[in-house]
Amino acid sequence: MTFKTKLFLITLFPVLLVSGLMLWVITFQSTRLAQSQAQTVEAMVIALKREELKNYVTLARNALSPIYQSTLTPTRQAQRQAREIVRKMTFGEDSYFFIYDEEGKNIVNPRLTYLVGSSWIGLTDKDGRHVVKDLIDRARSGGEFYSFVWKKPSSGEYVEKLGYSVFFEKWGWMLGTGIYLDDVSKQVLPVQAELENNIRQTQLVLVVLSLGAILMTAMVIAVARFSEQKMADSRLKELAARLVDVQEQERKRVSRELHDGISQLLVSARYGLDLALDRAKGRGAVSDPISKSMTTLDNAISEVRRISMALRPSVLDDMGLAAAVKSLASEFSRQTGIDVDVDTERSRKLLSDEARTALYRVVQEALTNVARHSGADRVKIGLKVKRGYVDLTMEDNGVGLASEENRGAVSSGLGIRNMQERVESFGGRIRFSRTAGGGLAIHARLPIEQSMLAEINEA
Structure with a gap:
């Protein structure tokens, strides 16, 4: 209980x-x-x-x-x-x-x-x-x-x-x-019968009043519980949104430090080794270790850039959501070999930074699920601006959620829940369904903020 x-x-x-x-x-x-x-x-x-x-x-x-x-x-x-x-x-x-x-x-x-x-x-x-x-x-x-x-x-x-x-x-x-x-x-019996009838009527009225009091109490408790639950859900959503915002800020900070700090240091070291290699030409005992170190540095630079982009792609802040989705799809296709078809429209000024980040994370999470669970070899991503909304659609030709094994694998983690919470925290909605070919289709919609429309109109 x-x-x-x-x-x-x-x-x-x-x-x-x-x-x-x-x-x-x-x-x-x-x-x-x-x-x-x-x-x-x-x-x-x-x-x-x-x-x-x-x-x-x-x-x-x-x-x-x-x-x-x-x-x-x-x-x-x-x-x-x-x-x-x-x-x-x-x-x-x-x-x-x-x-x-x-x-x-x-x-x-x-x-x-x-x-x-x-x-x-x-x-x-x-x-x-x-x-x-x-x-x-x-x-x-x-x-x-x-x-x-x-x-x-x-x-x-x-x-x-x-x-x-x-x-x-x-x-x-x-x-x-x-x-x-x-x-x-x-002669007394009718009087007594009338008294007993009045007693029964009084008891009935009392029972009805008691039931009414119980029902009213139950309704008040239920309303209070509903109000409390609604308030708790609202606070929980606010907390979740705050945690996501803090997480994104931290990712942004770490990504910037990786890109502007460690990455630059590694690139400087790479230039130094390149200069040392030029000066050591003809000296095999020196040039070979330098070449190996340069290769290791190149790999380290690539890894730092990959991690930095995974944490917070700079293109999202610099060029907007459409460019970031294309860059993410390109990198995903290069790493997994899965063909990704992207059809996007610019929506940078229609959504706030937080809303753009939410849609970007939805795409990122969905592509991760495709690589891990779907068995697909083709993904279609659409980003369209409609009247009052920005729509994101993703479809793959994999197994979708048809099998119990795949459904459990996808839903056992926090991926789908995170996608739902991210979208709903900005007043949007997200829907999961099956495509005609049996794959998974994701449709997310975020409303365009009135403040952003006002800025566009003023401009």
Whole structure:
């Protein structure tokens, strides 16, 4: 894993961690809030149901009061009338009134009629509560709410029920009613479902916002990395151009010293030996060593001139790029035996010294690759001035980059990269392709500098 990748992950990790913690905290708090609100709603509904039950019992008691308090109607007739009234007082599918006497005998139950006529004083629910007895006791104490498990008429299941009862002392009756609490839960369920839906929507919004934050962070990091990379590439190009410039300056200095210093000294020594040879004519013992030394000096002078030209040809500074390319091609053809055809146009005032040097080095590098790897016997070099550009083309009839061996040999060094960097540092471009005959074609283009055009126009 690269350092930049590690830095990218380290930068994103806090955002991911904070987003995850926020999502967990909000989910946890929202769930607790939903449960709390559901419990609050349930408590409110039960409180309303308690008040409703109390009102129902009060209404039933008021409905029976005229009969219960009447002294004109016999007791049995009054009780019979009261039973008929209570039997008809139902509300809802599972809500009804019931009457038990003080011994636990069921007198009225319009829904569970099989209970009527039997005593249920000892009846207990699944939790061990004496339902009828407890209802009678609470009715005697003035009326209290009481929870118990009872059979629901509509479903036949035993569910939790909330009851309320009052006592008719004169008749020894307990009158009561109740509601099944599973109906309350059904009323609370939509509220709870709505709360859970809101929680899910909140979570979704948070996830989207977190993803957006992560994406924005990633984009900012990517932009920063791209900007940093672009700046680094720019600085690297500037450094490469500076190194090339320093290298060319050093080559120029060394070439000048070789040409103007060592070469001149060797030529002076050659003249001295030539003079000594003239004076030693007829003396074989002296003239033969002098002749050999002169030959050695001639070779040394030629080598110094070759090295000087390879470092920095003086013709490039004195006569321009076209003459330098012709001189280089001529020397290359003489040394390698490869035929070089040169077609150039003068471009000395169209390019800066550095740009001319860059194109010259491209030609030099390309010819070196031809000699080492191409197997060609003919090279064509073209240097043309076009509208706004100076074009350099080179083609050979060798193997080009067709074979893996040759491609690796050419690209393994820094030659092609150096050519690309030299040309691109001056805003130009270079392209490598195959010729129709399978050889290598190089096309380099450098833009003519506006400052150079201005100088030409002024001239």
